[in-house]
Amino acid sequence: MQKIIGKEKSLSDLLSNKKYTIHYYQREYRWGKKQIEELIDDLTGEFYEFYEVGNSRDMVEQYGHYYLGSIVFSSGENQAAIIDGQQRLTSLTLLLIYLNNLQKNSAEKVAIDHLIFSDRHGVRSFNINVEEREKCLNALYTDNISTFSPFGEPESVRAIFERYQDISEIYPEDLKEEALPYFIDWLIYNVDLVEIAAFTEQDAHKIFVSMNDRGLSLTPTEMLKGFLLSEIKSDKQRDEANEIWKSQILELTNIDVKADDDFFKNWLRAQFAESIRETKKGAVNEDFDIIGTTFHKWVRENQKKIGLSDSTDFEQFVLEYFPKYVAIYKILKKYSVEFSKDFECVFYNAERNFTLQYQVILSSISPNDTDETVNQKIQIVSRYIDQFIARRSFNFKTLGYNSVKNAMFVISKKIRRKSIEELKIILIKELEGMEFDLDGIDNFYLSVFTIKNLRHALARITYYLENGSGLNTKFSDYVDRESKNPYDIEHVWSDHYERFQDQFTTDKEFQDARNRFGDLLLLPQDKNRSFNDAEYKGKLPMYFGENLLAKSLNEKCYQNNPQFLRFIESEGFEFKAINDFSKESIEYRQQLYKSISQKIWDIKLLEK
Numbered sequence: 001m002q003k004i005i006g007k008e009k010s011l012s013d014l015l016s017n018k019k020y021t022i023h024y025y026q027r028e029y030r031w032g033k034k035q036i037e038e039l040i041d042d043l044t045g046e047f048y049e050f051y052e053v054g055n056s057r058d059m060v061e062q063y064g065h066y067y068l069g070s071i072v073f074s075s076g077e078n079q080a081a082i083i084d085g086q087q088r089l090t091s092l093t094l095l096l097i098y099l100n101n102l103q104k105n106s107a108e109k110v111a112i113d114h115l116i117f118s119d120r121h122g123v124r125s126f127n128i129n130v131e132e133r134e135k136c137l138n139a140l141y142t143d144n145i146s147t148f149s150p151f152g153e154p155e156s157v158r159a160i161f162e163r164y165q166d167i168s169e170i171y172p173e174d175l176k177e178e179a180l181p182y183f184i185d186w187l188i189y190n191v192d193l194v195e196i197a198a199f200t201e202q203d204a205h206k207i208f209v210s211m212n213d214r215g216l217s218l219t220p221t222e223m224l225k226g227f228l229l230s231e232i233k234s235d236k237q238r239d240e241a242n243e244i245w246k247s248q249i250l251e252l253t254n255i256d257v258k259a260d261d262d263f264f265k266n267w268l269r270a271q272f273a274e275s276i277r278e279t280k281k282g283a284v285n286e287d288f289d290i291i292g293t294t295f296h297k298w299v300r301e302n303q304k305k306i307g308l309s310d311s312t313d314f315e316q317f318v319l320e321y322f323p324k325y326v327a328i329y330k331i332l333k334k335y336s337v338e339f340s341k342d343f344e345c346v347f348y349n350a351e352r353n354f355t356l357q358y359q360v361i362l363s364s365i366s367p368n369d370t371d372e373t374v375n376q377k378i379q380i381v382s383r384y385i386d387q388f389i390a391r392r393s394f395n396f397k398t399l400g401y402n403s404v405k406n407a408m409f410v411i412s413k414k415i416r417r418k419s420i421e422e423l424k425i426i427l428i429k430e431l432e433g434m435e436f437d438l439d440g441i442d443n444f445y446l447s448v449f450t451i452k453n454l455r456h457a458l459a460r461i462t463y464y465l466e467n468g469s470g471l472n473t474k475f476s477d478y479v480d481r482e483s484k485n486p487y488d489i490e491h492v493w494s495d496h497y498e499r500f501q502d503q504f505t506t507d508k509e510f511q512d513a514r515n516r517f518g519d520l521l522l523l524p525q526d527k528n529r530s531f532n533d534a535e536y537k538g539k540l541p542m543y544f545g546e547n548l549l550a551k552s553l554n555e556k557c558y559q560n561n562p563q564f565l566r567f568i569e570s571e572g573f574e575f576k577a578i579n580d581f582s583k584e585s586i587e588y589r590q591q592l593y594k595s596i597s598q599k600i601w602d603i604k605l606l607e608k
Helices: 010-016 033-048 058-062 084-103 131-141 155-170 180-190 201-212 220-230 234-257 257-272 287-303 313-338 340-349 357-364 371-394 402-416 419-434 438-441 449-466 475-479 505-515 523-531 536-543 564-570 583-598
Strands: 004-008 020-022 067-074 078-083 117-120 123-126 191-198 487-491 520-524
Touching: 004 010, 004 438, 010 084, 010 180, 010 191, 010 438, 033 067, 033 155, 033 180, 058 180, 067 084, 078 084, 078 117, 078 523, 084 131, 084 155, 084 180, 123 131, 131 155, 131 234, 180 191, 201 313, 201 475, 220 257, 220 287, 220 313, 220 564, 234 287, 257 287, 257 313, 257 402, 313 357, 313 419, 340 357, 340 371, 340 449, 340 475, 357 371, 371 419, 371 438, 371 449, 371 583, 402 487, 419 520, 438 583, 449 475, 449 487, 449 583, 475 487, 487 523, 505 564
Parallel strands: 020 078, 067 191
Antiparallel strands: 004 191, 067 078, 117 123, 487 520
């Protein structure tokens, strides 16, 4: 890198008849009201240290100076590009526009138009020259904001419009009259910034990274971009990498405002993390933990570990690997909210809020995998996770993030970039070696702890049964809690102990039996409530009009229903109608549910 040249400049020096564009390494203008308030408080507070009523204007030259940080530029033929500092310069420009409007009718007007825009051949162009901002800035400058609507405008434009409103609210009343020209003089001549000029784009990016990798100035994603692109030597390749980066980040943020951060955490952990913090006192953060907080620093400090040695490696990382894994992550996020038969387990895992599935699935995928291979790996790994979750939930084991992250980290390392056949072998072995199996269903029951997983299990059993019997129903309907009439857990036995005193000696024994898996169904909320107190014989005819799992209690279900009968025969399910639902009926249904679950969560499915 060539020698860095830094020069102290006043705001007047920086903006007087100058033209700047916003460099693509800079983020959008995102200052909020808090940052504007801090800026104005700092500036006006410093000004009050020197200003006294009765001073003559020329005394402002003797006032103290205020340092407002540094600005990094890369030089260009007609205009410089702002590499770092556009948040402050944009905010200062808004303040100047506001002050200019305040002094319109003042006898002591300070000339600051040339710090805001330049006029050539009757055409006004603002000194921070970004085309999408022109209309908004013009409305603000002419103090005619009714001519502009921020709705539908890009993020930066909306923020600029809103921050101008904030300035008008925050600016002190006692600096609007007599002291106004004094403050403007002090602002443009005594507020200093250090101008750092870079002679090449690559040097500018290196300066940018070194100066901003601290505090809250930039997000980890933005800092990672700065580092990766700064290591690409070719201007052409760097420009291409920048365009790809912008398009991919846009794709991610279209999913969710924080999806870019989530993607990098999942991708880097999946593909490169080698260690995780031990669960003991005094343990220190390792790869997994550091990536979760400052992944941009981790990449820079571990670049050799992840194969980044020269410019070619960085090009490949951004131009090839990055978009490939973004595309896969998008598929995963899409099918986590949109049910697809091909990727059904991704949806099932997401429905149970198992966010670690993205990391584990991404770990299995090699950069050279074909689309077909990627899809198969998604299916295999997501099914393994589905079975992992089922085994834990049926055995009353928590699925909280902190409870399973270590196990998922270990499995991520084991399957990292493995072939399809290797994946099957490893994951089947993992399931076979699990401490928990589906025998936990024998004692599975409804509680505050199990309600979500139990509802999911009932939905899976119901959907599996109906799908196998040729009915066109949707699993998502059974678990959608936002619908107007969501499905609730239905107790076959109503909550009336007095009706069952011949079978139980205490109410607790009755409640324990009533909450067992075999006594439960899913019904629409309105039906669940209307059936609430009815005896079983009164419910039975109404069950026939509901889903197939409920309908199977009624003997009519076994008449003129050939697809259902063929399906249960082929699967070996021992369904039968129940006219009088007893304690033994609950045990029978519990085992029936277990036999269906063993089909749904069969290890052999991974081999297919």
